[in-house]
């Protein structure tokens with residue numbers, strides 16, 4: 001690999017909620033060269049930063065890992081508070097502008113035109129470059145503190161990958177993580193989401209279509225599709241495949257699947273103690289025939305394209 005040691009690798013796991021991204025990222029980070037903090041947007045607004053627990057069990061404001069990250073951020077000219085990461089690509093402006101920024105058109109020429117329009121807007125470019133610099137500083141800080149070189153992110157920010165691609169010096173890669181739409185919808189409904197099965201399935205399909213379009217802009221060797229079901233049924237070989245994709249040696253992965261320590265934010269999964277990884281197929285008993293029909297209708301051909309029947 002050419003000067004791979006110098007350039008940090010950023011791996012984005014792109015998926016919907018309830019598709020196993022936190023689990024996958026946590027297991028990946030057991031490798032001596034891979035780090036993760038879960039979602040690099042940090043705490044969401046409704047969380048109380050005073051009582052918020054890091055996945056290590058410590059209150060986030062007292063966690064030594066986050067204090068070390070704060071020192072590294074300061075060395076890179078960035079004030080950092082574990083209670084407020086300020087890394088999210090929320091750029092404001094009128095609704096139509098926000099929509100246009102995030103939209104991925106089917107045609108590359110339309111995307112190029114859209115990008116050219118935004119690139120001609122100085123205030124926008126300045127703001128994006130500041131955000132990219134802050135994101136890159138956080139990635140480098142976490143890698144410095146952990147002594148690793150691959151950073152795995154699970155945040156669902158639509159703009160991060162395209163903006164880092166445009167303005168950062170990171171080696172960018174993306175994993176498209178898919179889970180059977182029936183499992184995702186059942187998990188959402190079980191959590192009391194105010195949504196019906198058909199609409200939840202439609203949202204699943206829309207998001208995965210969008211991810212597919214976004215990732216198609218990356219060279220083929222920089223994107224990888226992984227199925228949650230395949231991952232759960234053969235964890236070790238999936239991790240080995242991902243190690244190679246990340247550019248690290250699978251042989252260096254320890255026997256223990258779980259990392260010795262982790263400091264993850266952004267998902268309740270972070271606080272769960274899991275002893276074994278088991279395929280969650282509760283949807284088979286939870287969903288009614290009517291709901292299954294509604295999901296087939298809502299997810300349409302997208303579900304079939306990814307091999308879910």
Ligand SMILES: [Zn+2]
Pocket residue numbers: 054055056057058063064065066262263264
């Ligand atoms: Zn911690």
